[in-house]
Amino acid sequence: MLTFSDTWLPYIYLYVVGGFFFLVGMIIIRKSGAINLNKKRHRYWYRVLIFGYFYFALMHALLISWALYW
Amino acid sequence: METTAHNIEQTFHSIGSSTDWIVMVVYFLFVMFFGSYFGKYNRSTKDFFFGGRRFSWWLIAFSIVATGVGSHSFIKYSAKGFQYGLSSSMTYINDWFFIPFFLFGWLPIIVYTKIRSIPEYFEKRFSPSSRFLATVLILLYMIGYIGIGFLTLGKAAMPMLPQSFSLLGMQIHTSLMGVIIVIAVITGIYITFGGQTAVIFTDLLQGFILLFAGFLLFFLGISYIGGFDTFWHLLPTAWKLPLASFNKPPDFNFVGIFWEDGVAGSVGFLFMNMGLIMRFMATKSVDEGRKAAAFNILFMLPLSAIVVGNAGWLGKAISVAHPEIIPPSTSPDQIFVVVSNIVALPGVFGFIMAALSAALMSTVDTLINASAAIYINDIHRPVKQYFKKKSISQKENDKKELAAARYSSVIITALGVVAVLAFKGFPTVYEAHGYFHSTLTPPLVVAIFLGIFWKRFTPAAVMTTFIGGVALMLLGASHPGILIHPFDHGIHMNAHHPYSYIRALYNLVVCSAVGVSVTLANSKLEQFVKATIKSTSVAYILVGLSTLLFVLIASDFLPLWLLMVLAIILIVLVAIASSYLIDYDPEGQTTGLTVWSVQKAKEAFKGRKINDAEGEKVVVNWKKKDGEDGVINFSKNDMKKMAANVGDLVYISDKRKWLGGLKSIHSVYGEPHEEDGVVYLSNEDLLNGVFEDGKVLEAEKEM
Numbered sequence: 100m101l102t103f104s105d106t107w108l109p110y111i112y113l114y115v116v117g118g119f120f121f122l123v124g125m126i127i128i129r130k131s132g133a134i135n136l137n138k139k140r141h142r143y144w145y146r147v148l149i150f151g152y153f154y155f156a157l158m159h160a161l162l163i164s165w166a167l168y169w
Numbered sequence: 170m171e172t173t174a175h176n177i178e179q180t181f182h183s184i185g186s187s188t189d190w191i192v193m194v195v196y197f198l199f200v201m202f203f204g205s206y207f208g209k210y211n212r213s214t215k216d217f218f219f220g221g222r223r224f225s226w227w228l229i230a231f232s233i234v235a236t237g238v239g240s241h242s243f244i245k246y247s248a249k250g251f252q253y254g255l256s257s258s259m260t261y262i263n264d265w266f267f268i269p270f271f272l273f274g275w276l277p278i279i280v281y282t283k284i285r286s287i288p289e290y291f292e293k294r295f296s297p298s299s300r301f302l303a304t305v306l307i308l309l310y311m312i313g314y315i316g317i318g319f320l321t322l323g324k325a326a327m328p329m330l331p332q333s334f335s336l337l338g339m340q341i342h343t344s345l346m347g348v349i350i351v352i353a354v355i356t357g358i359y360i361t362f363g364g365q366t367a368v369i370f371t372d373l374l375q376g377f378i379l380l381f382a383g384f385l386l387f388f389l390g391i392s393y394i395g396g397f398d399t400f401w402h403l404l405p406t407a408w409k410l411p412l413a414s415f416n417k418p419p420d421f422n423f424v425g426i427f428w429e430d431g432v433a434g435s436v437g438f439l440f441m442n443m444g445l446i447m448r449f450m451a452t453k454s455v456d457e458g459r460k461a462a463a464f465n466i467l468f469m470l471p472l473s474a475i476v477v478g479n480a481g482w483l484g485k486a487i488s489v490a491h492p493e494i495i496p497p498s499t500s501p502d503q504i505f506v507v508v509s510n511i512v513a514l515p516g517v518f519g520f521i522m523a524a525l526s527a528a529l530m531s532t533v534d535t536l537i538n539a540s541a542a543i544y545i546n547d548i549h550r551p552v553k554q555y556f557k558k559k560s561i562s563q564k565e566n567d568k569k570e571l572a573a574a575r576y577s578s579v580i581i582t583a584l585g586v587v588a589v590l591a592f593k594g595f596p597t598v599y600e601a602h603g604y605f606h607s608t609l610t611p612p613l614v615v616a617i618f619l620g621i622f623w624k625r626f627t628p629a630a631v632m633t634t635f636i637g638g639v640a641l642m643l644l645g646a647s648h649p650g651i652l653i654h655p656f657d658h659g660i661h662m663n664a665h666h667p668y669s670y671i672r673a674l675y676n677l678v679v680c681s682a683v684g685v686s687v688t689l690a691n692s693k694l695e696q697f698v699k700a701t702i703k704s705t706s707v708a709y710i711l712v713g714l715s716t717l718l719f720v721l722i723a724s725d726f727l728p729l730w731l732l733m734v735l736a737i738i739l740i741v742l743v744a745i746a747s748s749y750l751i752d753y754d755p756e757g758q759t760t761g762l763t764v765w766s767v768q769k770a771k772e773a774f775k776g777r778k779i780n781d782a783e784g785e786k787v788v789v790n791w792k793k794k795d796g797e798d799g800v801i802n803f804s805k806n807d808m809k810k811m812a813a814n815v816g817d818l819v820y821i822s823d824k825r826k827w828l829g830g831l832k833s834i835h836s837v838y839g840e841p842h843e844e845d846g847v848v849y850l851s852n853e854d855l856l857n858g859v860f861e862d863g864k865v866l867e868a869e870k871e872m
Contacts, residue, residue, distance in 0.1 A: 101406060105407065109415050109427075112423070113412065113423075113431070117427075117431060118266070120267060120432070121267075121269065124267065124268075124270045125269050127270070127764060128269050128273040131765045131767070132765075133277070133764045133767045144272065148272070151268065151467055152265060155265050158262065158471070159412065165409070166255070169401075
């Protein structure tokens with residue numbers, strides 16, 4: 100019998116704790132000026148970075164749902 | 170098939186036919202020939218190690234597949250796929266969290282500061298002594314990684330070999346170490362004559378072949394089972410989940426592996442793995458490096474997760490439906506070979522095995538090449554400089570260093586074989602690798618990370634992280650039930666291999682705590698040092714005391730509470746001694762070396778102010794000019810199109826895109842001329858770019 104700790108808890112932990120590191124990274128590169136949103140190319144990369152986080156979060160959510168309900 | 174005496178796992182021998190062996194030999198000869206062909210593009214150590222910073226992102230992205238897949242190998246992920254299902258893929262899909270730090274922090278820093286190895290960064294950012302400790306730790310890391318690669322290769326080859334064979338009348342028993350030594354000799358020969366360009370191109374070829382072989386196996390397996398629906402419904406629900414159970418079992422749990430692989434492993438792989446970093450440094454620009462990294466993580470790694478793990482998933486499904494074909498007790502590390510042999514025809518099986526072995530060799534080759542780069546940069550050159558050998562020409566020096574790089578490759582290969590001994594006691598390669606990551610990466614990960622992202626992080630703090638952090642890690646390793654237990658998230662401690670993964674969290678916490686505490690106490694520390702230490706000899710006495718304390722802690726024969734007290738005293742002594750002995754310029758040694766001043770690193774790279782004006786690419790024919798003036802000359806109109814000024818940096822390559830930048834150079838814009846569509850190049854430029862007569866070139870302003 101699968102429990103919460105087998106199914107959604109790892110997912111929540113991954114994207115909350117991992118998300119914390121990701122957020123700190125985004126804040127540091129913005130505050131330090133390493134990514135300069137006045138530059139077109141950097142704006143593109145900023146969007147790619149945010150897209151990547153949700154891309155993986157969605158991928159994992161779909162895979163878990165698929166495993167449980169299909 | 171046999172059942173080993175010491176456990177109930179079933180192991181296999183002599184799998185495969187003579188057709189498979191012929192296919193494997195032909196494949197290997199082809200790959201070695203392919204690699205050695207590109208050896209001609211090595212004209213200096215810069216080419217040997219970095220491929221001359223010229224390649225397109227797609228070429229590097231695909232060449233990384235073979236490196237990544239090889240290191241996170243078919244064997245270990247198939248093993249966990251067989252034992253626990255689709256969650257074997259989780260380590261391939263958890264690398265994005267640190268990508269902002271890498272793309273906009275570490276990558277531009279290593280490219281723009283022209284750092285050739287990570288230890289060199291430590292010297293520039295901190296001090297020569299921290300470079301020394303970083304060199305030791307990184308070489309241990311790299312050689313350990315090579316050992317894991319050899320162990321995996323050996324385990325892949327064993328099921329295909331007979332238990333024993335006769336040679337010249339002697340009966341020889343096939344042993345794991347014997348197989349590994351033979352593999353190491355083949356690997357060493359290839360890398361010694363190839364170099365980075367050869368590795369990149371061989372990996373490019375193998376990246377495609379690996380993806381093809383992995384998906385071929387998946388499709389063959391699915392049709393063998395009777396279709397995807399049958400496969401899916403044969404798997405128990407727990408096997409279908411993409412993430413492992415939160416904190417059980419001890420040999421494969423989500424939270425332990427998150428800290429071991431998702432945090433320590435991801436940062437280690439992106440920030441410390443010189444093999445991977447050298448690939449990104451081989452791209453023609455930072456932006457191309459970003460594209461290669463992002464594309465790899467977003468698309469290639471999820472595909473690779475299927476490629477490397479599917480044999481285990483198929484094995485589980487077959488073992489549910491037909492336990493007489495694949496017994497559930499089959500040795501997990503052999504499942505890849507067993508499944509491939511069952512679902513593929515003779516010859517196809519040989520091809521799949523060749524692709525697997527070649528991928529592993531790619532990883533090992535890349536690591537050997539990277540370790541040789543560290544040897545040349547961080548041991549050979551500093552030692553030579555110390556003894557102040559007579560000056561020789563750049564060309565002669567390069568030739569000698571290239572020879573030294575080749576010899577060091579051979580020695581590192583041998584050390585990699587020795588490293589296997591440390592890992593062969595683990596039940597699976599996966600656990601050996603997990604333990605390795607958890608143990609060796611944290612001090613370096615913390616030191617690099619804080620060095621790049623925290624300007625205040627000082628040399629005293631980095632030295633204390635290395636020495637005091639490692640001392641606390643040793644205590645954790647000796648007393649896991651007391652020290653690691655508070656971090657275990659409820660994971661049960663396996664007495665034989667305690668906390669293989671979650672120890673990474675304890676190690677990261679103690680190293681970070683030491684580094685952060687010493688940095689925060691820096692001003693008080695400096696005041697104390699000024700007031701109390703009046704001569705260098707006192708500082709050296711503190712170094713001697715610290716060494717003694719470290720040995721006492723490592724030998725672990727005192728009660729834990731006393732060892733903890735000694736560790737704290739050690740941390741204080743190292744911080745005081747380092748603070749006194751190391752000259753540090755907080756402004757000079759952080760400019761361009763932390764994320765807070767990347768723009769300055771870029772300006773220093775160019776040697777003048779950056780020209781950010783957006784220009785176009787131009788297509789030109791080349792003409793040879795006399796002399797070597799270090800610049801190339803375009804027409805006034807072409808320079809205008811590129812929005813370039815004299816002194817800006819230019820990248821020029823053969824226009825054929827499929828070459829991926831193989832024939833290209835970086836140079837500087839010289840004074841313009843009036844002939845539109847023509848570029849004047851020196852003989853040295855033509856040789857370095859390997860440009861061909863009559864072939865059109867494409868030029869673009871770099872910065």
